[in-house]
Amino acid sequence: MEMAVQSKFTPWASLAGGVLIGLSAVMVMGLFGRIAGISGITGGFLGALVPMRGAPRDRDWRVAFLLGLVAAPLLMMLSGGTVAQSVPGNLGGMLAAGLLVGLGTALGSGCTSGHGVCGLARLSRRSLAAVVTFMAAGFATVFVLRHVLGTV
Incomplete structure (x- = not known):
């Protein structure tokens, strides 16, 4: 049986991505004392939008983090790079x-x-x-x- 490889081997891009993910995790922990988990960040953001008991009040950094997730591939494409998906x-x-x-x-x-x-x-x-x-x-x-x- 022959296996199909669906992605290219990109060690430098993968290393850079890993470093950026690690850096963002350290920054979120150091600056806000929070874990950089996407489900927690998104849940906290949605909880801050919809008034409910126990919802976090730290919406701004969550918005910035989520916007960064969307903006990064857009900036990559604007700079001439490609984002294969x-x-x-x-x-x-x-x-x-x-x-x-x-x-x-x-x-x-x-x-x-x-x-x-x-x-x-x-x-x-x-x-x-x-x-x-x-x-x-x-x-x-x-x-x-x-x-x-x-x-x-």
């Missing part, structure tokens, strides 16, 4: 995947960026358990989709 045509599958990811971040008290980048760096046992679970679920999903269902 593929989106599957299966809208139902994408919807199901999004709902499952949302459910998983709620059940796991965080997402891959919060647990994988920040939690592991803090030597959190809970984050280690979450990352092992994320990875095992990802491996199982790929195995089932490729080798059982033959869809990928």
